[in-house]
Amino acid sequence: MPLRHLNPHDQHLFRQFGRGPTVPVPDPLLHHAVARHAAASPHAVAAEHQGARLTYGELDRYADALAARLIREGVHPGDHVGLFVRRSIPMLVGLLGILKAGAAYVPQDIGLAPPAQLTHVIRTARTRVVLTVAEHAHRVPLPAGHLLLPLDDLLIPLDEPLPHAPAPRPRVTGDDGCYVLFTSGTTGRPNGVKVTHRNVANLLLTEPGGLGIRPGDRVAQLLSIAFDMAAWEILGCLTHGGTLVIRGKDIAAAARTADVIIATPTVLSGLDPAACPRVRTVAVAGEPCPRPLADRWARQAAFHNCCGPTETTIVNTMSRHDPHAPLLTIGRPTPNNTVYVLDPDRRPLPVGETGEMWAGGDCVSAGYLGNDALNAERYAPDPFLGGGRRMFRTRDLGRWTPDGRLEHLGRTDDQVKVRGFRVELDSVSSVLEAAGCTRAVTLKRDARSLVSFVCPADIDPDAARRAVADALPYYCVPEQVLPLADLPGTDRGKVDKQALLRMIEERLAVAR
Template sequence: MTISDTRAEFPPVCTHELFERQVARTPDAVALSFGTRQVSYRELNERANKVAHHLRERGVGPNVLVGVCLERSPEMVVALLGVWKAGGAYVPLDPTYPPERLSFMIGDAGTRWLLTEEKCRPVLGSLSAEAIYLDSGWPLLEHQAHDNPAPVAHPSHLAYVMYTSGSTGRPKGAMIVHSGLVNYLWWAIQAYAVGPGHRVPVHSSVSFDLTVTSLYTPLMAGGTVELLPEDAGAQNLVAALQRTGGHGLVKITPSHLELLSKQVNPIHVPGMARVFVVGGENLLAESLQLWRDLAPDTRIINEYGPTETVVGCCVHEVRPEDPTSGPVPIGRPIANTSLYVLDPSLRPVPPGEMGELYIGGAGVARGYLNRPELTAERFLPDPFSDVPGATMYKTGDLSRYRADGILEYLGRIDDQVKIRGYRVELGEIEAALAAQPKVWSCAVLAREDESGAKQLLAYVVARDDARPDAGELRSFLKERIPGYMVPAHFVFMDALPLTPNGKVDRKALPPWTGETAGAEKGGKPRTQTEQALAAIWCDLLKRDSVGVDDDFFDLGGDSMSGIGLLIQIKSTFGVDLELAGLFDHLRLSTLATAIDTLALEKIPSGSGDGSSEREPSNYP
């Protein structure tokens, strides 16, 4: 085990107090941009103060949880800061989550108040929490004082509770305190050189801790947060980076980086960003080649860290001499952080040997909300710390130290996986799938496709020969778990293989062969466009065939494969579609019709060859 001395000073304040200090320094600087709308530090602070005074009148104070269910907008940031300024802690609630999941999170957190907007009303249903609408209800807040409320929270109090997938079938909320968050942000501002004038895009959900880096480092350092509109993939991020360039910090997952590499015009690569911070998934050096070749001055940093230890606790900056293939190391600990590689008896293993990674230091969460047994299992007394009462987090990640003290990530011990940066417990998906009345038993695995991307694969044994189809199962799951947790493919079996002790033998589960369950919906493709489009679908979705009434997303497509579909449509047919437009044409036949229409619009009028009356046959 290698233990580095990472001790460093950081302000003994709450997170919002760092923001208030910045407001005093640069009140008229632009804090937020959202389309054509710009919000100064002064305006953002005053609007957050009004929310804070309103919440405090309702009894919000230290360790009191307030739900925040808002799409990306200035109002979302106003809400988050307002909760902190009132002294409370927020629970981020993604409006795209199924109502059942949102209801569970609100009930589990015991939130009495919910900051939201009218457009979120349908997904919130009938909740016990009191909804405070920051759009239609703003007149009720307008009369509140605009000055900073007197501070009541302490750095040891909760900043937020963020829910992650749970192996028992229900999400679990990690309790993050202000001191741990401030330690990370204070370190990140310096390590990533974030300062006045730097623009940082925010393109991910506030329920994803990747957003913490993008949102708060610029606000604490005088930069500008560029809030990007909601989209199904990362198209708004790609557009923003190509449109303006010169971003200070861009926080993305490896999946986002791959999409960016496929879509970006190479002439825009140099100067697009000063720093790419990549986190959430295992990073491969192969995916960095474009940036290392064309933008050698852009810093690329691999950041590792579970939600339970505040976003990031370990980093490695890619150097010119680093290998161009294979996994990128996760590096060395950040300030006030200890990383231990231990054997099952909690003894350090020598450099070069594999062990489980444990994390100690300032960023370790308080534990899981309302889960004392799980907290005791994952948050252990830190025997290597001289701080009384210090704990270390048991990550479940396998790792090893190299001889030079750099840490390498080697995979998971348990059934937890990362899908597009989101942490997913396979047990939660299995529990949701098992609740489907036609399912007798099931198992879920994550398999890598030819490109190295992970896809979820569900194995299903039907009840009493009443086999559901994949679309029925997918629709059932979409009502209960987030879309990124819904399996891409379903394999129907007569029985699941078992080990001698009666457990599911996951190693004996067969690979998915790409066979379509049942006949193609609507029959086989007929026109040339449908046939060419079907071939693209089969290639992307790894299927033998598709029908004209099949739905791309019901067949296992997602926002990432949707981007690939748009790229191939442009290459094959010479037409441009937006990802949002793809959702308007989910069936193969309707998408083919849209392609034909766009192709005809490109043919000059009056050409005299009758091309406007025939089916397009030659694609650019």
């Protein structure tokens, strides 16, 4: 019995806290949900982008026509089709058409991804067919024998009659792929993660993952298509009948008219709640959220602090934050999912003890493409659910609060040794944020020193260092606190830690 080392009370809490509610999912196939809205309200606006609009009826018929073309080109359920695009209306048609053909879409931001990365994606995901737009077709490094389809050549102008192609009906199941998402590759080559329809539907078609989105709600589409949270924006909106507000270069312009915002803390920190009067729901994930940012937005909207890597399908824990709460947590497991806090031997820890979070249940993705060694390292049989289920090693540190909420305590790879002592970098940043910084990131500069980057630019560095010294051991005090107006971001909307390290080295070089 995997719990026998725990006393009966801790065994009870392990089961009570670690298991999300059991909830039925209405339909594991996401394109079915979109089609139902198209049938019920064909003239409702599905998307807006730079003055152009697309109704649900138009989206559904365009996607049917594209799916029929893909099937004629030999695309079958189980295949992967590249979707190499920028934010646009053709992006939506491509995404939905691929799903209707029974395949999984493989998204890349064609404006940002370097050729070597696109080549790696095509080879790893075996995308024999790639969709793009004519403007970017020259950027696709297409191997011999592969087919490139420009989406704008397939879409007739919106003022002409749409084709009435019969809707394709390939045999697709919830266990078939919905998308293949390539992780950012900050520690090496990007790894392709296969995520199924059942995985995604389990988050988007239950609450709180559905975010209460209703027909007519406006959902901002701010993030890169290559980031899995963009699937939450896009499919979360379209499966509930909302209007997707696809941003141009101005993020704030899209957010101003939105009811729902899904973002990373880095992206959200660039928005002013006072300038977004319609926003009633916000969800953040992808990186730790500063408490001041959460409090600021939670005073105006339902604010959900969430956590979960790509491999556990966007997020697998969520917490509705109360600005008066003593802690900002990542909450509880989402429906039909589990979270376990385990020691290095994969044994459950009692409530209150820090360990590594493992995720189980319907969120656990199908695994990495073509990387058996990594699959064996990160995925394991789930001894707590049994029945052939698997769990995933998130590499996030956490602990249960006495009332059954999860505190996120950083990444296992964010635990560093400084002067021989183990330091959790996020704990240093948390102290700085509690001491008046709106954002803080702490990094290890060398074996003997830490450096913290904080916002806003008028923070007193000496006072910030004293705040850390008052709260944490001496070896946790950053050697330098560098105030900045803004923290640099990656193309996925997260803090660019490598850019911060380069910044401090450049400043030191100038000082020398």
